[in-house]
Amino acid sequence: MSEEAPRSRVSPGEAALVLVVDDIADGRQICAEYMTFRKYRVATAADGREALAQAFELVPDIILMDLSLPEIDGWEATRQLKGDERTRHIPIIALTAHALTSAHDEALAAGCDAVVTKPVVPRSLEAEVRRLLDARAGHRPS
Amino acid sequence: MAVARLRAVPTFRAGSGPGARARLALVEALLAEPDPRGCAAVALAWLGRHAGAERSLCAVVEDGTLVGLAGRGLPAAAVSGFRLDLAQRSHPLVLALLAGEPVAFAGHAPQAFESPLAASAFQAVPLAGAESAGEVGLGLLLLAGPREGRRPEDPVEEEVTWAAEVLGVRLAALWYRRAQAEERRHRRERGWLLGIINAVTDPILLTDADGRILIANPGAERLLSADEKMSAGRRRAVALNNMLFSASLFPAVGEDAATPQELLLVDPIEGQDLLFEVMSTRVKIRRGENGTVSVLRNVSDLRRASEEIEENYRRLRAAEAQTRAERDRLDLILNSALDPILVTDAEGKLVLMNPPAERMFTVGAGGGRGARSDRWVRANDAVFTSFVSNLYTGPSMRWRGELTLVDPQSGAGVPFEAISGKILSRQGEDTWTVTILHDLTEAVEKSRLYEQVKRHSEELREKVEEATAELAEQNELLRRQALALEQASAMKSQFLANVSHELRTPLNAILGYTQLMIEGVWGELNETQQERQGRVDANARHLLSVINDLLDIARIESGKMPIQLGLVRLPELIDEVMAEVEPLIARTSLTIDRDLARGVPELRTDRQKVKQVLLNLLSNALKFTPQGSVSIRVGFDDRHVWSAVTDTGIGISEENQKRIFEEFAQADSSYARRAGGTGLGLSICRRIAALLGGEITVVSRQGVGSTFTLLLPREVER
Numbered sequence: 113m114s115e116e117a118p119r120s121r122v123s124p125g126e127a128a129l130v131l132v133v134d135d136i137a138d139g140r141q142i143c144a145e146y147m148t149f150r151k152y153r154v155a156t157a158a159d160g161r162e163a164l165a166q167a168f169e170l171v172p173d174i175i176l177m178d179l180s181l182p183e184i185d186g187w188e189a190t191r192q193l194k195g196d197e198r199t200r201h202i203p204i205i206a207l208t209a210h211a212l213t214s215a216h217d218e219a220l221a222a223g224c225d226a227v228v229t230k231p232v233v234p235r236s237l238e239a240e241v242r243r244l245l246d247a248r249a250g251h252r253p254s
Numbered sequence: 255m256a257v258a259r260l261r262a263v264p265t266f267r268a269g270s271g272p273g274a275r276a277r278l279a280l281v282e283a284l285l286a287e288p289d290p291r292g293c294a295a296v297a298l299a300w301l302g303r304h305a306g307a308e309r310s311l312c313a314v315v316e317d318g319t320l321v322g323l324a325g326r327g328l329p330a331a332a333v334s335g336f337r338l339d340l341a342q343r344s345h346p347l348v349l350a351l352l353a354g355e356p357v358a359f360a361g362h363a364p365q366a367f368e369s370p371l372a373a374s375a376f377q378a379v380p381l382a383g384a385e386s387a388g389e390v391g392l393g394l395l396l397l398a399g400p401r402e403g404r405r406p407e408d409p410v411e412e413e414v415t416w417a418a419e420v421l422g423v424r425l426a427a428l429w430y431r432r433a434q435a436e437e438r439r440h441r442r443e444r445g446w447l448l449g450i451i452n453a454v455t456d457p458i459l460l461t462d463a464d465g466r467i468l469i470a471n472p473g474a475e476r477l478l479s480a481d482e483k484m485s486a487g488r489r490r491a492v493a494l495n496n497m498l499f500s501a502s503l504f505p506a507v508g509e510d511a512a513t514p515q516e517l518l519l520v521d522p523i524e525g526q527d528l529l530f531e532v533m534s535t536r537v538k539i540r541r542g543e544n545g546t547v548s549v550l551r552n553v554s555d556l557r558r559a560s561e562e563i564e565e566n567y568r569r570l571r572a573a574e575a576q577t578r579a580e581r582d583r584l585d586l587i588l589n590s591a592l593d594p595i596l597v598t599d600a601e602g603k604l605v606l607m608n609p610p611a612e613r614m615f616t617v618g619a620g621g622g623r624g625a626r627s628d629r630w631v632r633a634n635d636a637v638f639t640s641f642v643s644n645l646y647t648g649p650s651m652r653w654r655g656e657l658t659l660v661d662p663q664s665g666a667g668v669p670f671e672a673i674s675g676k677i678l679s680r681q682g683e684d685t686w687t688v689t690i691l692h693d694l695t696e697a698v699e700k701s702r703l704y705e706q707v708k709r710h711s712e713e714l715r716e717k718v719e720e721a722t723a724e725l726a727e728q729n730e731l732l733r734r735q736a737l738a739l740e741q742a743s744a745m746k747s748q749f750l751a752n753v754s755h756e757l758r759t760p761l762n763a764i765l766g767y768t769q770l771m772i773e774g775v776w777g778e779l780n781e782t783q784q785e786r787q788g789r790v791d792a793n794a795r796h797l798l799s800v801i802n803d804l805l806d807i808a809r810i811e812s813g814k815m816p817i818q819l820g821l822v823r824l825p826e827l828i829d830e831v832m833a834e835v836e837p838l839i840a841r842t843s844l845t846i847d848r849d850l851a852r853g854v855p856e857l858r859t860d861r862q863k864v865k866q867v868l869l870n871l872l873s874n875a876l877k878f879t880p881q882g883s884v885s886i887r888v889g890f891d892d893r894h895v896w897s898a899v900t901d902t903g904i905g906i907s908e909e910n911q912k913r914i915f916e917e918f919a920q921a922d923s924s925y926a927r928r929a930g931g932t933g934l935g936l937s938i939c940r941r942i943a944a945l946l947g948g949e950i951t952v953v954s955r956q957g958v959g960s961t962f963t964l965l966l967p968r969e970v971e972r
Binding site: 145 | 433755758759761762763765766767769770775798
């Protein structure tokens with residue numbers, strides 16, 4: 113991870129900021145409420161365009177990205193975020209209702225760090241978030 | 255006869271001569287008069303008035319003769335009758351003319367010639383004066399009856415010489431003009447003549463007495479003229495032609511010139527021989543010299559034509575001979591032909607028959623049958639005549655038909671095909687009609703049989719066509735049905751996929767909220783709430799698995815199930831599966847056996863799908879076996895690897911063994927509800943096995959247990 117990633121909100125005493133992206137309100141709410149319950153700070157976006165705007169403005173610590181989105185889909189949004197200096201370092205977990213392996217592969221190819229198939233088990237999802245944040249923290253210079 | 259040479263003496267005496275006015279009048283009168291004779295008359299009249307010449311004659315030289323032109327005080331005959339040949343050099347008047355100056359003839363001298371003026375004394379004044387001595391002048395004025403007091407020998411008055419001068423000039427001018435006109439006319443006529451001669455294609459020549467060519471038209475020049483520019487060959491040919499032509503010329507002119515004679519020349523350009531007929535005519539070309547006009551007519555073509563006529567005649571004779579030979583041959587053919595052949599003339603009368611025709615048409619040819627036979631012959635004749643008349647009345651050249659004749663010997667009716675053709679003479683008139691009759695007895699029978707066969711085959715063909723059409727129709731129907739089925743199947747699969755997806759979304763929400771509730775996101779639940787929420791969660795999960803199974807079936811049916819091949823070690827995979835069902839095993843008191851053969855070969859297949867099947871079979875065994883054991887074994891041969899799951903469970907009746915692989919079929923529905931499961935599992939397993947080129951079989955006894963075996967090829971064939 114580069115030296116220019118100082119805007120990470122993961123620091124002692126401060127909860128990590130999770131950006132939840134899903135066009136379906138229930139999906140958004142479940143994730144948002146659970147992550148809040150698990151002491152994360154949460155921001156949400158309902159489509160790819162909004163997701164990009166939020167990501168560039170807030171620079172969250174991690175993004176939960178639904179793939180089938182209006183305007184700009186999750187794959188494209190991921191590509192743009194991973195192609196930008198400001199957001200490249202942010203881990204992205206793809207959430208997909210597509211059971212096909214090709215959808216997984218495409219998500220990884222677009223730059224996602226992990227893929228979770230819907231329906232989401234909240235506990236498992238949180239575990240995956242923590243794993244990724246820890247992995248990043250481990251790579252960070254102290 | 256006293257002849258004195260007179261000198262013109264100027265008369266300057268005032269009032270004695272005519273004034274300038276009178277002279278001018280003469281000049282004007284002469285200029286106004288276009289005719290020489292008129293001019294002479296004017297001058298003589300003027301001299302009568304002004305010089306006192308009562309009788310006078312104007313004579314002029316024409317063609318070597320001095321002739322009277324006009325007179326005054328003389329009878330007309332004396333004027334027109336005056337002629338003096340200038341060849342009589344010693345004649346006083348000729349001498350006077352040659353002298354070129356006035357001469358006086360005295361009346362007293364004895365007359366050596368008859369005076370044209372009927373007077374012994376007169377003056378002869380040359381017209382316009384001679385240019386030089388010895389040259390014949392234009393003519394003479396003879397004047398008699400001078401004024402009183404004048405003698406003939408007195409010098410001629412100035413008026414006379416002046417008038418003679420003026421008249422001479424005037425006459426000379428008139429004659430010159432006339433000569434010019436004459437010359438022009440001559441030239442024009444000569445042009446026409448040359449044009450005519452040149453236009454004639456036959457060579458025409460005028461030669462002089464020595465054979466030199468004076469005139470030659472282009473046709474003649476082509477044969478007889480050459481210049482340096484022409485080729486040596488052409489010049490040689492021309493020289494030869496000249497020689498031949500000259501040789502032919504001389505004997506001909508001495509003899510009868512009108513007799514044409516033949517002359518063989520060479521065409522100098524083409525090189526071929528040309529045969530000419532030469533017509534020579536003798537003509538006078540100048541005084542005392544004769545020439546020859548020769549007209550050459552090219553008769554080469556005529557010669558060739560007559561040769562051709564002879565040749566044609568020879569050919570005609572040859573053709574005649576050939577025709578005769580052909581006629582003999584035709585006779586032979588005619589007589590040897592088996593079909594009756596008849597020839598009729600323009601009036602329809604029979605002129606020729608061959609023997610088979612005679613048999614049908616000759617009275618008395620019927621053998622011993624006599625009158626009856628003759629009647630049949632006459633009947634045949636009538637039929638035939640009626641047939642041929644078609645040709646005489648119509649414009650067609652050929653007529654074809656069928657007619658039935660009677661055999662005069664047997665009395666049997668014989669069908670004939672008859673073909674008649676007109677033969678025209680060169681002039682297009684009908685001359686003969688030839689009719690050939692062909693016995694159809696056999697043909698009629700054959701045609702009847704043929705018709706029968708044709709009818710049968712037609713019927714057969716129609717039947718085959720009908721059957722074929724029916725088949726095609728059925729095929730088409732089947733094809734459409736197959737298409738419709740295929741479409742329906744595809745639609746069903748698509749529908750299922752859509753439904754699954756649409757079901758998963760709300761299910762996602764149900765599961766999510768339930769989980770959140772169980773997790774205590776909105777506060778801790780009491781025991782009952784916790785338990786009931788657990789049920790919601792379990793049912794939602796069951797629903798999810800049903801949906802997932804449906805999606806699998808839909809994918810397999812629509813051929814959209816992806817297969818990812820890789821190397822698979824079956825024992826390892828079974829370990830994985832066992833680990834996943836560990837929670838299930840933990841709930842039972844069953845004995846689990848693993849019996850894996852050594853050296854199980856690797857498979858090349860889809861790992862995930864094999865795992866899915868094995869998971870299904872194993873969980874089924876665990877679900878449906880209340881007590882006893884579940885064992886899993888692996889075996890292989892050269893081409894296959896198999897895995898068998900055996901349980902000591904409830905077993906499946908034979909009847910149900912056939913149904914369990916169908917969708918939503920469970921052997922015992924009530925048990926199924928208790929044990930869970932979608933009823934789609936085995937159906938999907940069977941389909942996946944087939945997809946991987948293998949199969950699933952079951953051996954079971956109710957109450958004893960079941961063995962499900964998954965058989966897979968070592969290598970999936972694609």
